[in-house]
Amino acid sequence: xxxxxxxxxxxxxxxxxTESVSLKxxxxxxxxxxxxxxxxxxxxxxxxxxxxxxxLVGAALACSGVVFQALLRNPLADPYxxxxxxxxxxxxxxxxxxxxxxxxWGRSPIAVxxxxxxxxxxxxxxxxxxxxxxxxxxxxLLAGVVVNAxxxxxxxxxxxxxxxxQVYATIFWLMGNMTEADFLVLWIGVGCVIGGILxxxxxxxxxNALSFGEDDARSMGVNIARTRTIAFAIAAAITAVAVSLxxxxxxxxxxxPHGVRLVFGPDHRQLLPLSxxxxxxxLVVADTVARIIVAPAQLPVGxxxxxxxxxxxxxxLVKYSRKVSWLK
Amino acid sequence: MSGIIKVENLSFGYTPEITILKDMSFEVQxxxxxxxxxxxxxxxxxLLNLLCGTLVPKSGTIRIDASPVESYSTEAxxxxxxxxxxxxVPVFGFSVIETVMMARTPYYGPMGFExxxxxxxxxxxxxxxxxxxxxxxxxGSLSGGERQRVFIARALAQDTAILLLDEPTSFLDLxxxxxxxxxxxxxxxxxxxxxxxxxxxxxxxxxYCDETLLLGGPRSCLPFGGRQNRIRADSNYLIxxxxxxxxxxxxxKVFGVRIFAGRVGQEKFFIPLGKxxxxxxQISNKPxxxx
Numbered sequence: 001x002x003x004x005x006x007x008x009x010x011x012x013x014x015x016x017x018t019e020s021v022s023l024k025x026x027x028x029x030x031x032x033x034x035x036x037x038x039x040x041x042x043x044x045x046x047x048x049x050x051x052x053x054x055x056l057v058g059a060a061l062a063c064s065g066v067v068f069q070a071l072l073r074n075p076l077a078d079p080y081x082x083x084x085x086x087x088x089x090x091x092x093x094x095x096x097x098x099x100x101x102x103x104x105w106g107r108s109p110i111a112v113x114x115x116x117x118x119x120x121x122x123x124x125x126x127x128x129x130x131x132x133x134x135x136x137x138x139x140x141l142l143a144g145v146v147v148n149a150x151x152x153x154x155x156x157x158x159x160x161x162x163x164x165x166q167v168y169a170t171i172f173w174l175m176g177n178m179t180e181a182d183f184l185v186l187w188i189g190v191g192c193v194i195g196g197i198l199x200x201x202x203x204x205x206x207x208n209a210l211s212f213g214e215d216d217a218r219s220m221g222v223n224i225a226r227t228r229t230i231a232f233a234i235a236a237a238i239t240a241v242a243v244s245l246x247x248x249x250x251x252x253x254x255x256x257p258h259g260v261r262l263v264f265g266p267d268h269r270q271l272l273p274l275s276x277x278x279x280x281x282x283l284v285v286a287d288t289v290a291r292i293i294v295a296p297a298q299l300p301v302g303x304x305x306x307x308x309x310x311x312x313x314x315x316x317l318v319k320y321s322r323k324v325s326w327l328k
Numbered sequence: 329m330s331g332i333i334k335v336e337n338l339s340f341g342y343t344p345e346i347t348i349l350k351d352m353s354f355e356v357q358x359x360x361x362x363x364x365x366x367x368x369x370x371x372x373x374x375l376l377n378l379l380c381g382t383l384v385p386k387s388g389t390i391r392i393d394a395s396p397v398e399s400y401s402t403e404a405x406x407x408x409x410x411x412x413x414x415x416x417v418p419v420f421g422f423s424v425i426e427t428v429m430m431a432r433t434p435y436y437g438p439m440g441f442e443x444x445x446x447x448x449x450x451x452x453x454x455x456x457x458x459x460x461x462x463x464x465x466x467x468g469s470l471s472g473g474e475r476q477r478v479f480i481a482r483a484l485a486q487d488t489a490i491l492l493l494d495e496p497t498s499f500l501d502l503x504x505x506x507x508x509x510x511x512x513x514x515x516x517x518x519x520x521x522x523x524x525x526x527x528x529x530x531x532x533x534x535x536y537c538d539e540t541l542l543l544g545g546p547r548s549c550l551p552f553g554g555r556q557n558r559i560r561a562d563s564n565y566l567i568x569x570x571x572x573x574x575x576x577x578x579x580x581k582v583f584g585v586r587i588f589a590g591r592v593g594q595e596k597f598f599i600p601l602g603k604x605x606x607x608x609x610q611i612s613n614k615p616x617x618x619x
Contacts, residue, residue, distance in 0.1 A: 075419050205433045205440045211418040212430070219380055219413075220486065221406025221434035266420035269440050 002277040009281045010055065013288040014047050049186055050178050053245060054287040054301075055280040056186070057178075058252055060193045060242035062260075062279025064235035065253030066272050067200055070207045071231055072137050079239040079253035082144035083121040086151035088243045091117025092173050093158045096166045110173070111185070111244040118240035121147060126232065176249035176302030178287050189241050196238040197276050203227055204268035211266070251305040252279050255313045262316050282309065330394070331355030332489060332522050333379065338388035340371070340378060348374055351388070354541065354567045356524065358489070361516045363533035363570065364526045366543030367583050372526040375543070376494050379524065380411045392490065403434040410483035412493040415475065421466035424478050428453055428463075431485035453485040457511060473504030480511060484519075491515070493525040497532065505529065509536045530574060531597050540573040542566045544582055571596070 064079040072081070080086075091113035125143045132139025159167055200207075206227040209217040214224050239253075256279040257271065264270055283301070286308055290299040333356040341347040348371040356362050364372045377383040378390060381397045390397045392408050400408065410431070422430075431453075432446040442450075454460040457477045467475060476496060483491055496512070497505040513536050515521050527533050533540055544564035566573055576589040579598055586601040 069420075073419055202440065205430075205436050208422070208426070209430050209433050211420055211422065212427075213413075213416050213418075215377075215382055215413060216411075216416065218382065218402060219406060219409070219411035220431055220482075221403040223402045261420060265426075266422050267426055 002274055006055070006277050006281050006284075009284055010051050013284050014043065014051055016288050016292060049183060050287065050291075051284055052186055052190065053178050054283040056190050056193050057242040057246045057249060058256075058279035058281070058283030059197060059276040060238040060279075061249065061253040061283075062256040062275040063197050063200060063272055064239045064242075065279075066257040066268065066275050067207065067231050067235040068253075069257055070211055070268060071228060071235075072141060073211060073213070074137070074141065075258070076254075077141075078250075079235065079242075080148075080248070080250070082125045082140065082236070083147040083151065084118045084236065084239050084243060085248050086148045086155065087121025087124075088114040088118040088240065089155050089170075089174055089248065090121075090151050090158075091115070092247075093155055093162070093166075093170045096170050097158055097162050114173075114244035114247075115240050118243050119236065121151065122236040122240070172300065173247040175300035176247040176305075177298075177300050178246055178290075185245065189245055192241050193238050196234045197272070199234050200231065201269070201272050203230055204272050207231065207268040207272075208266075247300075247302070249283070249302045249305055251302075251309050252283055255309050256282060259313055259316050332358040332393060333524070334391040334394070335379075336389050336391070338378065338390060339386045340374060340383065341386060342374075347386075349378075349543075349565075351563065352565055353388075356522060356539075358522050359516065359520050360539055361513065361523045361537045362525070363537035363540045364524065364543065365528070365530055365533055365540055366565075370543035372543055373494055375541075376411075376492050376524070376526050380409050380492055381405055406434055406486060406488075408488055409490045409492060410486040410488040412476075412479045412483045412491070412496055414494050414498065415472070415479070417467055417475070421468055423464050423466050424459055424470070424481075425450065425454070425463040427467055427478055428459075428482045428485050431482045449487055450485050453481040456484060456515070457481040472499045473501070473507065476500065476504070476508060477511065480508070484515065488521075490522045490524070493523070495526050495528060497527070497529060505532060512536070530579065534570055534574050534596050534598070537570050539568065540570040542573050542578065542582055574598070 061079050065077070068077040068079060068081060069075060071077075092110055094117075095110050095113035125140065125147050128143040128147070129136065129140030132143070155170075159170060162170070206217070206222045209220050209222045210224070210227060212220075217227075218224050242249075257275050260271055260275045260278050264274055283305070286304040287301045289308065290301040290304045293299060293304075335352055335354050338349060338352045339347055340349045352375075364375060366372055374383065378385055379392075379397070381400070384398065392400070392405070397405065428450050429442055429446070432442055432450065435446055436442055451460070454463055457480055459474065459477050459481050462470065462474065467478065470478065480493075480496070483493075491512075493512070497508050500508065509532050512523055512525065516523050525533075525537070542565060544566075566578065574596065576587045576598065579589075580587050583600070588599045588601055590597050590599070
């Protein structure tokens with residue numbers, strides 16, 4: 001059901017854009033070298049990768065939001081809470097400022113720096129969190145918040161000494177965008193994210209038990225250390241993939257899990273796949289809006305997710321909160 | 329017949345300097361209802377956490393069904409021992425039936441879903457605890473007593489021989505306190521469970537529990553004599569038949585309060601007397617009270 005909805009949304013959104021595209025023309029093929037078929041080119045080379053990228057990023061952020069909320073037992077948790085965002089941002093600004101114009105297999109190294117920054121920071125936070133005791137949730141959260149603040153300060157410092165063009169590139173990245181999508185990178189990303197989500201689905205019964213606290217989960221026969229490590233590593237990895245491909249898109253990872261939970265309940269076996277699909281739908285729509293609303297210019301999609309998602313979530317919140325206990 | 333729980337020379341402390349539990353040895357026979365009582369800080373919950381493997385002894389061993397606790401995998405131990413802890417309501421609104429079903433997590437199929445057998449066990453647990461009537465409501469919407477019954481249902485759905493409870497009746501009113509103990513006693517008698525409950529309520533323990541382990545605490549001074557149970561003379565705990573363990577003298581000594589002990593028919597009861605108790609001199613069972 002939900003997958004069908006996703007397919008429909010992807011199809012509809014692929015037809016919407018500043019240039020109108022006729023499907024008939026698309027199916028007539030790429031055209032010849034001399035007479036390129038513009039419809040085909042726009043559709044296959046620009047729209048489709050972008051829509052797949054939006055799906056990938058939306059699903060990854062929503063699923064890792066679910067996992068972080070469960071692991072930290074905190075409804076305010078999102079994929080960025082343990083420093084992934086600022087770590088990735090730091091990686092990017094270092095790449096930009098150091099004037100890296102070398103190419104990695106013919107691609108800009110920004111994504112690689114973002115990925116390395118994101119994972120490095122999560123590892124740092126996890127490591128500090130462990131020093132505070134046996135996986136103390138509060139210790140981990142505080143370490144995340146402090147590292148986030150520290151890295152944000154460094155980012156601001158670097159921004160203030162950077163040249164204006166570099167600043168623009170960084171800020172555009174920080175706001176999140178879907179413009180850079182290369183087929184090979186995209187398929188690698190899709191593979192990572194789908195694999196990660198399947199693995200998370202596999203441990204979703206254990207995530208349910210973990211919501212009751214570690215002692216309870218253990219006495220119900222859940223191997224805490226294993227579940228926690230797998231969930232944490234995979235959630236961090238798919239977030240890092242999403243962030244390095246699209247920049248910082250806020251809101252999806254926080255709001256989609258809550259929205260799905262409000263409507264369908266908190267059972268992770270259902271919550272996790274549904275959040276992935278709803279997150280994908282949401283980001284495809286938001287990105288379509290970002291493409292067309294100020295055409296021919298484009299908005300950063302992060303702006304759209306917050307502006308569209310915020311009020312929508314508030315409506316859900318008010319409508320369903322009377323039925324749901326965690327708000328009391 | 330040897331005990332289903334067997335504790336040998338158990339010592340434990342959270343820091344190397346302070347030992348909370350010192351050289352304890354006791355056995356719990358199958359189908360026994362054992363109370364663990366004692367003042368705050370005596371190590372009641374600590375002992376419970378040792379019994380279910382959450383804490384690891386500093387020295388000594390705890391055997392469940394003849395094998396040391398640490399030799400079990402998490403899954404295997406969850407098939408032997410179920411635990412009801414002091415209330416913890418998760419931030420997300422799981423329903424009653426979802427909560428109880430979680431007890432079956434280790435037995436889910438490869439796709440992570442419950443089997444028919446799991447559903448049957450859960451239905452029985454809901455039935456037995458009388459929680460089936462609100463099975464689809466979220467936990468947060470229940471009263472304290474209802475919620476405690478749900479957690480007991482979850483422990484029953486683990487289908488274990490041993491049930492450990494940490495203060496199952498704190499926060500509950502009189503009716504619900506009695507209700508919980510009735511439920512526990514029923515599972516002991518009908519299902520043949522071995523139940524170990526940490527409790528502050530010595531009167532309920534006296535009414536329902538076959539045996540009692542009274543912990544004196546590290547500062548309590550009071551060596552219990554070994555009269556009843558062949559316990560070494562310098563140990564600071566006492567285990568035995570509840571009626572032997574709960575004497576006014578022992579309770580006064582361990583808790584450091586004056587006690588009025590009375591009897592209605594077969595049931596003994598104990599009332600603590602504070603400084604401002606009216607006519608406390610007259611009703612005290614020990615006029616020369618040991619202040």
